[in-house]
Amino acid sequence: MYQYDDYDASLVSERVEEFRDQVARRISGELTKEEFLPLRLQNGLYMQKHAYMLRVAVPYGVLSADQLRMLAHIARTYDRGYGHFTTRQNIQFNWIKLEDTPTILAELATVQMHAIQTSGNCVRNITTEQFAGVANDEVIDPRPLAELLRQWSTLNPEFAFLPRKFKIALSSSAQDRAAVRMHDVGIFLHQNAAGEKVLRVFAGGGLGRTPILSAQIREELPWQHMLSYVEAVLRVYNRYGRRDNKYKARIKILVKALGADVFAKEVEEEWAHLKDGPSTLTEVEYQRVAYFFEESRYNRGAGDEAIFQMQLAANTRFAQWVKRNTRAHKVVGYVSVTLSTKPGAAIPPGDVTAKQMEYVAEWSERFGLGEIRVAHEQNLILPDIAQADLYTLWQLACEAGLGTPNLGLLTDMIVCPGGDYCSLANARSLPIAQAIAERFEDLDFLFDLGDLSLNISGCINACGHHHMGNVGILGVDKDGEEWYQVTLGGAQGNHSALGKVIGPAFRAQEMPDVIERVVTTYCDLRVQDEAFVDTVARVGLAPFKVGIYGQPKAAA
Amino acid sequence: MANIIKIINGMPQVIDDNWIVISEVDAATQSPGTHHILPFSYWQKRDVYEVTIKPRALWISPDHDFEASVTQLHELDLIAVDFPSFRDGRGYSIAYLLRSRYGWKGELRAIGDVLRDQLNYMRRCGFDAFAIRSDKNIHDALKSFSRYSVQYQGAVDQPLPLFRRR
Numbered sequence: 001m002y003q004y005d006d007y008d009a010s011l012v013s014e015r016v017e018e019f020r021d022q023v024a025r026r027i028s029g030e031l032t033k034e035e036f037l038p039l040r041l042q043n044g045l046y047m048q049k050h051a052y053m054l055r056v057a058v059p060y061g062v063l064s065a066d067q068l069r070m071l072a073h074i075a076r077t078y079d080r081g082y083g084h085f086t087t088r089q090n091i092q093f094n095w096i097k098l099e100d101t102p103t104i105l106a107e108l109a110t111v112q113m114h115a116i117q118t119s120g121n122c123v124r125n126i127t128t129e130q131f132a133g134v135a136n137d138e139v140i141d142p143r144p145l146a147e148l149l150r151q152w153s154t155l156n157p158e159f160a161f162l163p164r165k166f167k168i169a170l171s172s173s174a175q176d177r178a179a180v181r182m183h184d185v186g187i188f189l190h191q192n193a194a195g196e197k198v199l200r201v202f203a204g205g206g207l208g209r210t211p212i213l214s215a216q217i218r219e220e221l222p223w224q225h226m227l228s229y230v231e232a233v234l235r236v237y238n239r240y241g242r243r244d245n246k247y248k249a250r251i252k253i254l255v256k257a258l259g260a261d262v263f264a265k266e267v268e269e270e271w272a273h274l275k276d277g278p279s280t281l282t283e284v285e286y287q288r289v290a291y292f293f294e295e296s297r298y299n300r301g302a303g304d305e306a307i308f309q310m311q312l313a314a315n316t317r318f319a320q321w322v323k324r325n326t327r328a329h330k331v332v333g334y335v336s337v338t339l340s341t342k343p344g345a346a347i348p349p350g351d352v353t354a355k356q357m358e359y360v361a362e363w364s365e366r367f368g369l370g371e372i373r374v375a376h377e378q379n380l381i382l383p384d385i386a387q388a389d390l391y392t393l394w395q396l397a398c399e400a401g402l403g404t405p406n407l408g409l410l411t412d413m414i415v416c417p418g419g420d421y422c423s424l425a426n427a428r429s430l431p432i433a434q435a436i437a438e439r440f441e442d443l444d445f446l447f448d449l450g451d452l453s454l455n456i457s458g459c460i461n462a463c464g465h466h467h468m469g470n471v472g473i474l475g476v477d478k479d480g481e482e483w484y485q486v487t488l489g490g491a492q493g494n495h496s497a498l499g500k501v502i503g504p505a506f507r508a509q510e511m512p513d514v515i516e517r518v519v520t521t522y523c524d525l526r527v528q529d530e531a532f533v534d535t536v537a538r539v540g541l542a543p544f545k546v547g548i549y550g551q552p553k554a555a556a
Numbered sequence: 557m558a559n560i561i562k563i564i565n566g567m568p569q570v571i572d573d574n575w576i577v578i579s580e581v582d583a584a585t586q587s588p589g590t591h592h593i594l595p596f597s598y599w600q601k602r603d604v605y606e607v608t609i610k611p612r613a614l615w616i617s618p619d620h621d622f623e624a625s626v627t628q629l630h631e632l633d634l635i636a637v638d639f640p641s642f643r644d645g646r647g648y649s650i651a652y653l654l655r656s657r658y659g660w661k662g663e664l665r666a667i668g669d670v671l672r673d674q675l676n677y678m679r680r681c682g683f684d685a686f687a688i689r690s691d692k693n694i695h696d697a698l699k700s701f702s703r704y705s706v707q708y709q710g711a712v713d714q715p716l717p718l719f720r721r722r
């Protein structure tokens with residue numbers, strides 16, 4: 001993974017000292033609450049319901065074993081012994097004291113970590129997919145470009161006070177696993193017919209109150225122009241994005257208002273001034289950064305295939321885990337393993353204890369190359385595991401509560417912290433997730449259901465990506481009461497889609513029954529092994545509405 | 557007399573300042589003095605007001621459409637950019653454009669809700685003068701210029717990104 005040089009290290013320490021000073025000025029009263037707000041947000045510090053929450057950047061979701069151990073240390077020393085992995089591939093700590101944050105940031109800096117721009121109206125953590133660099137369907141490794149974007153966006157003086165938050169995702173695989181088109185800017189890195197690295201650029205995606213999938217604004221941009229092109233997009237947005245209404249301030253509203261063609265034309269005009277300027281990336285810099293991501297230590301080998309087959313045959317759960325939670329690797333004999341953070345009702349999705357983090361760090365070194373990934377689905381990934389080590393790893397993972405074979409199944413829910421923690425939330429999400437997880441405890445039933453994503457958000461900001469879930473649940477507030485709206489048909493990936501609302505909202509206690517009715521209706525309607533999302537696409541919402549609400553009453 | 561921070565020979569310093577910013581409201585009734593920074597909108601309508609004294613300084617609000625008049629701006633001694641709120645970042649892009657695209661070489665002053673934690677960003681985008689909000693300590697604000705020794709990306713102060721200087 002990328003290693004800081006003196007420049008990177010200095011910048012992060014200078015940031016720590018700046019924030020230390022800002023916190024001191026807030027405590028002394030020199031900075032008002034209002035003045036401190038954007039400063040602390042740009043350092044990932046939120047004021048939540050009960051305490052401060054600190055969101056630590058995990059650039060493009062890549063962690064080293066030592067970094068994960070540091071996160072465990074912070075969870076144990078400054079929080080309540082756990083952290084929460086989020087859909088931004090970041091980690092959040094929920095119980096932080098303001099006066100501790102400079103020290104926490106200084107400790108993070110010792111392992112090349114920071115919390116810069118994990119919140120606020122600036123360019124946020126750059127994301128890509130959790131299998132970047134190891135996926136067998138990858139065209140080019142997106143991580144070097146993601147790192148170059150990270151550096152470019154870090155403390156970028158022109159774009160620290162944008163109309164709203166700004167999220168960029170990068171993907172370079174045949175299958176989009178980074179939800180690219182729900183980002184403000186989405187980039188698909190690929191190779192054109194001439195074998196050159198080129199970028200297909202999308203803009204204006206996002207969830208929230210007005211969910212929109214982004215529109216393509218550029219085909220075949222040579223990779224050397226990535227920074228100047230993104231700069232052009234941001235300058236147009238910074239100048240012309242709406243600032244009068246926070247719900248209309250995202251770039252998606254500007255792109256929609258202008259039309260993607262007009263927006264693209266504005267960007268091209270701006271970019272014409274920047275093209276071939278000093279921001280044009282050089283081969284030397286690309287190679288310098290790419291060097292850190294090259295990996296040639298794959299030498300453990302596949303091991304004895306016969307033994308592996310015996311292990312599979314002898315233990316059904318292991319076989320199910322291998323089937324669901326491992327993924328083909330670009331190197332033969334290796335796989336990527338997803339450790340589910342969703343073992344069942346007792347644990348909120350994405351929550352990982354300090355002890356578990358230390359285990360995962362240890363396994364990454366013992367069985368892998370000392371690297372861990374964070375998925376936007378809130379799971380942890382060991383990207384490089386030799387097939388021969390899978391059985392041992394699985395046993396250890398099960399003992400640590402990280403071996404649930406439910407990847408992609410109904411209980412592998414994406415869930416925001418909701419009203420239990422978040423001060424923006426209109427409703428709680430965690431008790432809903434818990435009640436549903438209790439209802440669907442039977443793993444074999446879930447295997448039979450197959451791929452089905454269930455995403456829950458506690459408010460319209462959609463941190464739980466409910467629009468993108470095959471089944472989406474959105475908490476809404478009606479006259480001070482918590483209600484839940486259900487959407488069906490959302491999907492991420494190459495055929496991204498936004499779910500549609502099926503009808504009136506439900507009370508919290510109804511939700512397990514509602515989801516059960518969704519599932520029963522699906523089971524009644526599906527043809528052979530048809531996936532849930534395909535059934536919805538084929539039959540539409542009407543039969544589901546009947547299954548969920550009952551037959552519409554005949555007119556009197 | 558008010559103070560501002562001005563960058564002189566690369567060094568931010570607190571200096572006396574005798575310019576006065578004339579608001580949009582006052583501009584209609586006040587004839588331009590020699591040290592008035594007039595609103596851009598006033599200047600656009602100067603025929604209407606039968607201006608006899610040529611303005612030496614103007615301030616631009618992020619809502620002003622200044623780009624069509626950019627060649628005439630070069631006659632001025634000073635351009636100020638207003639920050640209606642410190643959270644409104646349009647002024648950074650305006651400064652970048654004035655310096656990089658339109659070749660403004662004179663004083664470029666940040667006015668309005670100018671706070672110390674934004675100064676380094678403003679300087680990097682091309683401002684060389686800063687009218688710190690009057691309820692803040694201007695001498696304390698000076699400290700913000702020396703926080704960082706590293707900048708990743710190119711900007712007005714250093715157009716070469718770090719990767720071309722590593």
